[in-house]
Amino acid sequence: MRLLEDVKSILFNTLNLNKEKVILAESTYLLGNIPELDSMAVINVISAIEEHFDIKIEDDEINAETFETVASLIALINKKMQA
């Protein structure tokens, strides 16, 4: 599915992850699991998502639940794109 591939690609690129070492799937945990995801990185991922999908994410949507897994991130994008 396209959305998953796009989100994976944004994460790989924004966090500069090594594709040979990190495997991302929908069930992959993000916060607390991927050390590259510091506060600056969280903002960069959000900004990249906003730019890529041309959506606006509100402050109260940037929280630990959103960044729990790849799937939770995708769920937010889906919700925004249908809005």
Add this chain to the structure above:
Amino acid sequence: MSHRGRHQPAEPFFLKADLGERFCIYYPPAASKKCLGAFIYVHPFAEEMNKSRHMVAMQSRALAESGYAVLQLDLYGCGDSSGDFADATWEIWLEDIARAEEWILQKVSSPIGLWGLRLGAVLVLDYAKKYSGNFSTIVLWQPVINTGQYLTQFLRMSLAGEIVTDGKKGNSGTTHLRHELAAGKPVEIAGYMLSPLLANDLEKIVTTQLAVTSCRIHWFEFISESRQTLTPAGENLVSSWKKQGSDLSVHYVPCTPFWATQEISTCPALLDEMARIFLHEMT
């Protein structure tokens, strides 16, 4: 490493300016080459400046080796320059570029270019538009497209800090921070004290009004697997500038966002693309 002996060393120095001095690094053009021109480099905002230092140093050395002089300048309140970040304003930064231009004109008579990364790109455009039309070229590396939105992203860092450190729902929303700024209070974000004046400067800038028509503009857009073109907002800005008469080309380079990655990263493809363009330009 292996080529180090052949380089002319970079020359760090302090440049006299209003309100103290600015830390600069000057890369003289290779003595063996014909001098092709000079670049003044303007760094991005806050932490992005530190993260990008390595890549910018690589690029400066590469330009110097091919015959360009490069002057890197730490703006007021940034890096090793005088002043506190909390006292910096857009106007002081524009003045800083003016001092850099005066300095480089005494060194090099050949064409002078401006080069800026992210917010530094917006700053060089504003400078070229308002102050000086004497440049042969302007190089923009992934320019910030909307400075108000960029400010929001910066303010969000305090929110993200709470999420990452506590795993909790952050409660310092950007609306609250904007209220503080509007009330004339500085706010501290990720170790940087942001003044209400500078925040207001960033809110006010309209990048579509920065269409420079006095020289050629090279926009370097960093692409990835998921994004091979300009963002919709970037597309709009480019077409607005072109309508206003800017001579602009966009160069797409596959590149990680080296100004933001946690580990310091670099982008060899960018060095190649810059070399492809600037070994022929300006001569």
